[in-house]
Amino acid sequence: MSKVLFYDPLCQHPYDTGTLHSRALGGTEATLVRVADALGAWVMQHNRTQDSQRYLAPQRLPGISHVIVNRDSRALPFVQQHYPDARVYLWLHDRFNPRGRRARWLAGTAPLLRARGVTVVCVSNWQRGGVEATLRSIGVADAVRALTIYNPVDDALQPDGTAVDPGKLVFFSSPNKGLQFALDAFRQMRRALPQLRFTVANPGYKPLGPLAEPGVAVLGAVPQLRVLAEVRGALCTFAPNFLIPETFGLVFAESHALGTPVLTYDCGAASEIVADSAQLMPVTRAVRCYEAVAGQLPARWRAGPARLAGAAGLFDDCIERIREWRRGGRPRAAPDARFRLSAVREQWLRLLRS
Numbered sequence: 001m002s003k004v005l006f007y008d009p010l011c012q013h014p015y016d017t018g019t020l021h022s023r024a025l026g027g028t029e030a031t032l033v034r035v036a037d038a039l040g041a042w043v044m045q046h047n048r049t050q051d052s053q054r055y056l057a058p059q060r061l062p063g064i065s066h067v068i069v070n071r072d073s074r075a076l077p078f079v080q081q082h083y084p085d086a087r088v089y090l091w092l093h094d095r096f097n098p099r100g101r102r103a104r105w106l107a108g109t110a111p112l113l114r115a116r117g118v119t120v121v122c123v124s125n126w127q128r129g130g131v132e133a134t135l136r137s138i139g140v141a142d143a144v145r146a147l148t149i150y151n152p153v154d155d156a157l158q159p160d161g162t163a164v165d166p167g168k169l170v171f172f173s174s175p176n177k178g179l180q181f182a183l184d185a186f187r188q189m190r191r192a193l194p195q196l197r198f199t200v201a202n203p204g205y206k207p208l209g210p211l212a213e214p215g216v217a218v219l220g221a222v223p224q225l226r227v228l229a230e231v232r233g234a235l236c237t238f239a240p241n242f243l244i245p246e247t248f249g250l251v252f253a254e255s256h257a258l259g260t261p262v263l264t265y266d267c268g269a270a271s272e273i274v275a276d277s278a279q280l281m282p283v284t285r286a287v288r289c290y291e292a293v294a295g296q297l298p299a300r301w302r303a304g305p306a307r308l309a310g311a312a313g314l315f316d317d318c319i320e321r322i323r324e325w326r327r328g329g330r331p332r333a334a335p336d337a338r339f340r341l342s343a344v345r346e347q348w349l350r351l352l353r354s
Helices: 017-022 027-039 073-082 101-108 110-116 125-137 179-192 224-231 250-257 270-274 285-294 303-311 316-329 341-353
Strands: 004-008 042-045 066-070 087-091 119-122 145-148 165-171 197-202 216-221 234-239 262-265
Touching: 004 027, 004 073, 017 027, 017 224, 027 042, 027 250, 027 341, 066 073, 073 087, 073 101, 073 110, 101 110, 101 125, 119 125, 125 145, 165 179, 165 316, 179 197, 179 234, 179 285, 179 303, 179 316, 197 224, 216 224, 224 234, 224 250, 234 250, 234 316, 250 262, 250 270, 262 270, 262 316, 285 303
Parallel strands: 004 042, 004 066, 066 087, 087 119, 119 145, 165 197, 165 234, 197 216, 234 262
Antiparallel strands: none
Protein backbone atom coordinates (compact mmCIF):
# COMPACT_ATOMS: atom_id res chain seq x y z
CA MET A 1 0.00 0.00 0.00
CA SER A 2 2.98 2.34 -0.50
CA LYS A 3 0.98 4.02 -3.28
CA VAL A 4 -1.84 5.05 -0.93
CA LEU A 5 -1.97 8.47 0.71
CA PHE A 6 -4.31 9.77 3.42
CA TYR A 7 -4.56 13.57 3.50
CA ASP A 8 -5.94 15.35 6.57
CA PRO A 9 -6.80 19.01 5.87
CA LEU A 10 -8.62 19.70 9.17
CA CYS A 11 -6.63 18.34 12.12
CA GLN A 12 -5.87 20.85 14.88
CA HIS A 13 -2.37 19.47 15.44
CA PRO A 14 -0.13 16.99 13.59
CA TYR A 15 -0.32 13.44 14.93
CA ASP A 16 1.16 10.03 14.21
CA THR A 17 1.38 6.50 15.58
CA GLY A 18 3.27 7.67 18.65
CA THR A 19 0.64 10.28 19.43
CA LEU A 20 -2.01 7.59 19.65
CA HIS A 21 -0.15 6.01 22.56
CA SER A 22 1.32 9.07 24.27
CA ARG A 23 -1.52 11.59 24.61
CA ALA A 24 -5.23 12.11 24.11
CA LEU A 25 -6.35 11.96 20.50
CA GLY A 26 -9.74 12.48 18.88
CA GLY A 27 -11.63 9.50 17.53
CA THR A 28 -11.33 10.58 13.90
CA GLU A 29 -7.57 11.04 14.12
CA ALA A 30 -7.11 7.80 16.07
CA THR A 31 -9.14 5.96 13.45
CA LEU A 32 -7.07 7.39 10.60
CA VAL A 33 -3.85 6.29 12.33
CA ARG A 34 -5.15 2.75 12.83
CA VAL A 35 -6.34 2.35 9.26
CA ALA A 36 -3.30 3.99 7.63
CA ASP A 37 -0.89 1.97 9.76
CA ALA A 38 -2.77 -1.25 9.05
CA LEU A 39 -2.47 -0.52 5.32
CA GLY A 40 1.13 0.71 5.49
CA ALA A 41 -0.04 3.92 3.78
CA TRP A 42 1.37 7.44 3.80
CA VAL A 43 -0.33 10.17 5.85
CA MET A 44 -0.07 13.88 5.00
CA GLN A 45 -1.37 16.65 7.27
CA HIS A 46 -2.01 20.26 6.32
CA ASN A 47 -0.25 21.69 9.38
CA ARG A 48 2.73 19.31 9.62
CA THR A 49 6.06 21.01 8.96
CA GLN A 50 8.47 18.08 9.43
CA ASP A 51 8.26 14.58 8.01
CA SER A 52 8.23 11.69 10.46
CA GLN A 53 8.52 8.28 8.78
CA ARG A 54 5.20 7.79 6.90
CA TYR A 55 3.68 11.01 8.32
CA LEU A 56 4.48 13.90 5.99
CA ALA A 57 4.14 17.63 5.46
CA PRO A 58 2.15 18.69 2.35
CA GLN A 59 4.16 17.90 -0.77
CA ARG A 60 4.08 16.07 -4.09
CA LEU A 61 4.90 12.45 -3.34
CA PRO A 62 5.85 10.34 -6.38
CA GLY A 63 4.02 7.13 -7.25
CA ILE A 64 0.75 7.81 -5.43
CA SER A 65 -2.18 6.03 -7.06
CA HIS A 66 -4.90 6.47 -4.40
CA VAL A 67 -5.63 9.55 -2.24
CA ILE A 68 -8.10 9.44 0.67
CA VAL A 69 -9.12 12.94 1.77
CA ASN A 70 -10.22 13.08 5.39
CA ARG A 71 -13.51 14.89 6.15
CA ASP A 72 -13.28 17.98 3.94
CA SER A 73 -13.84 18.08 0.18
CA ARG A 74 -12.36 21.58 0.06
CA ALA A 75 -8.98 19.83 -0.08
CA LEU A 76 -9.78 18.42 -3.52
CA PRO A 77 -8.03 21.31 -5.38
CA PHE A 78 -4.81 20.36 -3.54
CA VAL A 79 -5.27 16.77 -4.68
CA GLN A 80 -6.05 17.88 -8.21
CA GLN A 81 -2.86 19.95 -8.33
CA HIS A 82 -0.49 17.42 -6.79
CA TYR A 83 -2.07 14.06 -7.73
CA PRO A 84 -4.04 14.59 -10.95
CA ASP A 85 -3.93 10.90 -11.94
CA ALA A 86 -4.75 9.31 -8.57
CA ARG A 87 -8.07 7.73 -7.68
CA VAL A 88 -9.74 9.90 -5.05
CA TYR A 89 -11.83 8.99 -2.02
CA LEU A 90 -13.52 11.29 0.49
CA TRP A 91 -13.70 9.78 3.97
CA LEU A 92 -16.50 11.45 5.91
CA HIS A 93 -16.86 11.17 9.68
CA ASP A 94 -19.38 13.93 10.40
CA ARG A 95 -23.13 14.21 10.12
CA PHE A 96 -24.46 15.49 6.80
CA ASN A 97 -27.80 16.90 5.76
CA PRO A 98 -28.64 18.81 2.55
CA ARG A 99 -29.03 22.15 4.36
CA GLY A 100 -25.95 21.97 6.59
CA ARG A 101 -22.58 23.69 6.50
CA ARG A 102 -20.78 20.55 5.36
CA ALA A 103 -23.25 20.16 2.51
CA ARG A 104 -22.16 23.61 1.35
CA TRP A 105 -18.55 22.40 1.40
CA LEU A 106 -19.54 19.55 -0.87
CA ALA A 107 -21.58 21.82 -3.13
CA GLY A 108 -18.60 24.13 -3.54
CA THR A 109 -16.52 21.25 -4.87
CA ALA A 110 -19.25 19.55 -6.92
CA PRO A 111 -17.41 19.98 -10.26
CA LEU A 112 -14.31 18.22 -8.88
CA LEU A 113 -16.40 15.52 -7.20
CA ARG A 114 -17.98 14.78 -10.57
CA ALA A 115 -14.85 15.16 -12.70
CA ARG A 116 -12.75 12.87 -10.48
CA GLY A 117 -15.53 10.32 -9.87
CA VAL A 118 -14.84 10.54 -6.15
CA THR A 119 -15.92 7.63 -3.94
CA VAL A 120 -17.32 8.71 -0.56
CA VAL A 121 -16.59 6.46 2.42
CA CYS A 122 -19.03 6.76 5.33
CA VAL A 123 -18.61 5.34 8.84
CA SER A 124 -22.16 4.02 9.34
CA ASN A 125 -25.27 3.31 7.32
CA TRP A 126 -27.11 5.94 9.35
CA GLN A 127 -24.58 8.59 8.39
CA ARG A 128 -24.58 7.43 4.77
CA GLY A 129 -28.29 8.19 4.49
CA GLY A 130 -27.60 11.88 5.10
CA VAL A 131 -24.58 11.86 2.82
CA GLU A 132 -26.52 10.32 -0.06
CA ALA A 133 -29.33 12.83 0.40
CA THR A 134 -26.74 15.61 0.25
CA LEU A 135 -25.15 14.19 -2.91
CA ARG A 136 -28.57 14.12 -4.55
CA SER A 137 -29.29 17.69 -3.47
CA ILE A 138 -26.12 19.01 -5.14
CA GLY A 139 -26.66 17.00 -8.31
CA VAL A 140 -23.71 14.59 -8.21
CA ALA A 141 -25.31 11.35 -7.00
CA ASP A 142 -25.05 9.87 -10.50
CA ALA A 143 -21.26 10.31 -10.54
CA VAL A 144 -20.29 9.94 -6.86
CA ARG A 145 -20.73 6.62 -5.08
CA ALA A 146 -21.15 6.37 -1.30
CA LEU A 147 -20.45 3.26 0.77
CA THR A 148 -19.96 2.30 4.40
CA ILE A 149 -16.80 1.07 6.12
CA TYR A 150 -17.05 1.05 9.91
CA ASN A 151 -14.37 2.54 12.11
CA PRO A 152 -12.00 -0.04 13.58
CA VAL A 153 -11.30 -1.27 17.08
CA ASP A 154 -7.96 -2.94 17.74
CA ASP A 155 -8.22 -6.71 17.63
CA ALA A 156 -6.30 -6.85 20.91
CA LEU A 157 -9.10 -5.17 22.86
CA GLN A 158 -10.82 -8.02 24.69
CA PRO A 159 -12.42 -8.57 28.10
CA ASP A 160 -9.72 -9.65 30.55
CA GLY A 161 -11.72 -10.77 33.57
CA THR A 162 -11.42 -7.46 35.45
CA ALA A 163 -13.96 -7.44 38.29
CA VAL A 164 -16.96 -5.18 37.72
CA ASP A 165 -17.27 -2.20 40.06
CA PRO A 166 -21.07 -1.75 40.42
CA GLY A 167 -20.67 1.86 41.52
CA LYS A 168 -18.54 3.11 38.65
CA LEU A 169 -19.78 4.91 35.52
CA VAL A 170 -17.42 6.36 32.91
CA PHE A 171 -17.67 9.06 30.22
CA PHE A 172 -14.89 9.46 27.64
CA SER A 173 -16.35 11.51 24.82
CA SER A 174 -15.82 15.12 23.84
CA PRO A 175 -17.52 17.37 26.45
CA ASN A 176 -19.88 18.86 23.85
CA LYS A 177 -21.37 15.40 23.30
CA GLY A 178 -23.73 15.66 26.24
CA LEU A 179 -21.40 15.89 29.23
CA GLN A 180 -23.42 18.59 31.00
CA PHE A 181 -26.60 16.58 30.54
CA ALA A 182 -24.76 13.49 31.80
CA LEU A 183 -23.69 15.41 34.91
CA ASP A 184 -27.26 16.61 35.49
CA ALA A 185 -28.48 13.04 35.23
CA PHE A 186 -25.69 11.73 37.45
CA ARG A 187 -26.57 14.16 40.25
CA GLN A 188 -30.09 12.80 40.35
CA MET A 189 -28.95 9.19 39.94
CA ARG A 190 -26.62 9.65 42.91
CA ARG A 191 -29.46 10.99 45.04
CA ALA A 192 -31.21 7.65 44.44
CA LEU A 193 -28.03 5.54 44.46
CA PRO A 194 -25.43 7.27 46.68
CA GLN A 195 -22.77 4.63 45.90
CA LEU A 196 -22.40 5.81 42.29
CA ARG A 197 -19.21 7.48 41.06
CA PHE A 198 -18.54 9.04 37.67
CA THR A 199 -15.13 9.11 35.95
CA VAL A 200 -14.80 11.65 33.12
CA ALA A 201 -12.12 11.85 30.41
CA ASN A 202 -12.06 13.52 27.00
CA PRO A 203 -10.05 13.58 23.74
CA GLY A 204 -8.69 17.07 24.47
CA TYR A 205 -9.85 19.07 21.45
CA LYS A 206 -12.73 20.75 23.35
CA PRO A 207 -11.99 22.59 26.62
CA LEU A 208 -13.37 21.10 29.79
CA GLY A 209 -13.73 23.52 32.68
CA PRO A 210 -13.20 22.57 36.32
CA LEU A 211 -15.80 20.25 37.80
CA ALA A 212 -16.26 20.20 41.54
CA GLU A 213 -18.99 17.61 41.77
CA PRO A 214 -19.45 15.05 44.55
CA GLY A 215 -18.66 11.60 43.20
CA VAL A 216 -17.12 12.92 39.95
CA ALA A 217 -13.45 12.26 39.10
CA VAL A 218 -12.09 14.26 36.17
CA LEU A 219 -9.11 12.71 34.38
CA GLY A 220 -9.00 15.35 31.64
CA ALA A 221 -7.28 14.61 28.36
CA VAL A 222 -5.31 11.39 28.84
CA PRO A 223 -3.94 8.71 26.47
CA GLN A 224 -6.33 6.05 25.28
CA LEU A 225 -4.72 3.24 27.25
CA ARG A 226 -5.46 5.11 30.48
CA VAL A 227 -9.05 5.67 29.41
CA LEU A 228 -9.57 2.02 28.49
CA ALA A 229 -8.14 0.94 31.83
CA GLU A 230 -10.91 2.99 33.47
CA VAL A 231 -13.57 1.48 31.21
CA ARG A 232 -12.56 -2.08 32.09
CA GLY A 233 -14.60 -3.14 35.06
CA ALA A 234 -16.92 -0.10 35.06
CA LEU A 235 -20.58 -0.89 35.44
CA CYS A 236 -21.11 0.94 32.15
CA THR A 237 -20.05 3.72 29.85
CA PHE A 238 -22.64 6.40 30.53
CA ALA A 239 -22.99 8.44 27.33
CA PRO A 240 -26.45 10.05 27.28
CA ASN A 241 -25.74 12.06 24.14
CA PHE A 242 -28.53 13.26 21.87
CA LEU A 243 -27.15 16.75 21.19
CA ILE A 244 -24.56 15.73 18.57
CA PRO A 245 -25.71 12.37 17.21
CA GLU A 246 -22.86 9.92 16.84
CA THR A 247 -22.15 9.04 13.22
CA PHE A 248 -20.35 5.92 14.45
CA GLY A 249 -19.70 6.02 18.18
CA LEU A 250 -16.20 4.73 18.84
CA VAL A 251 -16.91 4.93 22.58
CA PHE A 252 -19.67 2.36 22.09
CA ALA A 253 -17.56 -0.06 20.05
CA GLU A 254 -14.50 0.20 22.31
CA SER A 255 -16.58 -0.24 25.47
CA HIS A 256 -18.16 -3.39 24.09
CA ALA A 257 -14.76 -4.71 23.01
CA LEU A 258 -13.71 -4.53 26.67
CA GLY A 259 -16.90 -6.23 27.86
CA THR A 260 -18.46 -3.03 29.24
CA PRO A 261 -22.05 -2.15 28.28
CA VAL A 262 -23.19 1.33 27.30
CA LEU A 263 -26.14 3.38 28.50
CA THR A 264 -27.00 5.92 25.83
CA TYR A 265 -29.88 7.44 23.91
CA ASP A 266 -31.24 5.88 20.74
CA CYS A 267 -29.96 8.64 18.51
CA GLY A 268 -27.78 8.79 15.41
CA ALA A 269 -25.92 5.55 14.75
CA ALA A 270 -26.28 4.31 18.34
CA SER A 271 -28.72 1.48 17.57
CA GLU A 272 -26.62 0.37 14.59
CA ILE A 273 -23.42 0.14 16.64
CA VAL A 274 -24.75 -0.87 20.08
CA ALA A 275 -27.36 -3.29 18.65
CA ASP A 276 -28.98 -3.93 22.05
CA SER A 277 -32.22 -2.24 23.08
CA ALA A 278 -31.39 -2.81 26.76
CA GLN A 279 -28.58 -0.26 26.41
CA LEU A 280 -30.65 2.36 24.54
CA MET A 281 -33.09 4.90 25.97
CA PRO A 282 -35.67 6.77 23.88
CA VAL A 283 -35.09 10.46 23.22
CA THR A 284 -38.33 11.92 24.56
CA ARG A 285 -39.79 15.34 23.94
CA ALA A 286 -39.33 16.09 27.65
CA VAL A 287 -35.60 15.38 27.42
CA ARG A 288 -35.22 17.65 24.40
CA CYS A 289 -37.26 20.44 26.01
CA TYR A 290 -35.20 20.25 29.19
CA GLU A 291 -31.91 20.56 27.33
CA ALA A 292 -33.29 23.36 25.14
CA VAL A 293 -33.77 25.40 28.32
CA ALA A 294 -30.89 24.16 30.50
CA GLY A 295 -28.47 24.31 27.59
CA GLN A 296 -28.78 28.11 27.60
CA LEU A 297 -27.54 28.31 31.20
CA PRO A 298 -23.96 28.40 32.50
CA ALA A 299 -22.97 24.99 33.81
CA ARG A 300 -22.93 26.20 37.41
CA TRP A 301 -26.63 27.16 37.19
CA ARG A 302 -27.90 23.80 35.93
CA ALA A 303 -28.10 22.07 39.32
CA GLY A 304 -31.42 23.69 40.28
CA PRO A 305 -33.25 22.92 37.02
CA ALA A 306 -31.80 19.39 37.06
CA ARG A 307 -33.21 18.77 40.55
CA LEU A 308 -36.65 19.98 39.46
CA ALA A 309 -36.47 17.84 36.32
CA GLY A 310 -35.38 14.88 38.41
CA ALA A 311 -38.32 15.35 40.75
CA ALA A 312 -40.58 15.34 37.68
CA GLY A 313 -39.12 11.98 36.61
CA LEU A 314 -36.95 13.10 33.70
CA PHE A 315 -34.04 10.90 34.73
CA ASP A 316 -36.03 7.92 36.00
CA ASP A 317 -35.10 5.81 32.96
CA CYS A 318 -31.39 6.28 33.75
CA ILE A 319 -31.93 5.50 37.42
CA GLU A 320 -33.98 2.37 36.79
CA ARG A 321 -31.55 0.97 34.21
CA ILE A 322 -28.58 1.46 36.56
CA ARG A 323 -30.48 0.06 39.52
CA GLU A 324 -31.41 -3.04 37.51
CA TRP A 325 -27.85 -3.51 36.26
CA ARG A 326 -26.49 -3.25 39.81
CA ARG A 327 -28.93 -5.95 40.89
CA GLY A 328 -27.58 -8.43 38.35
CA GLY A 329 -29.34 -7.45 35.13
CA ARG A 330 -26.28 -5.86 33.54
CA PRO A 331 -26.31 -6.52 29.78
CA ARG A 332 -23.64 -8.70 28.28
CA ALA A 333 -21.18 -6.85 26.05
CA ALA A 334 -18.51 -8.38 23.83
CA PRO A 335 -16.24 -7.46 20.90
CA ASP A 336 -18.16 -7.02 17.64
CA ALA A 337 -16.60 -8.72 14.61
CA ARG A 338 -17.85 -5.90 12.35
CA PHE A 339 -15.40 -3.47 13.93
CA ARG A 340 -12.27 -5.59 14.25
CA LEU A 341 -9.29 -3.78 12.73
CA SER A 342 -8.38 -6.87 10.71
CA ALA A 343 -11.88 -6.96 9.16
CA VAL A 344 -11.92 -3.22 8.46
CA ARG A 345 -8.48 -3.47 6.86
CA GLU A 346 -9.77 -6.10 4.45
CA GLN A 347 -12.69 -3.86 3.48
CA TRP A 348 -10.32 -0.98 2.71
CA LEU A 349 -8.08 -3.30 0.69
CA ARG A 350 -11.02 -4.53 -1.39
CA LEU A 351 -12.09 -0.95 -2.03
CA LEU A 352 -8.63 0.22 -3.05
CA ARG A 353 -8.10 -2.78 -5.31
CA SER A 354 -11.50 -2.58 -7.01
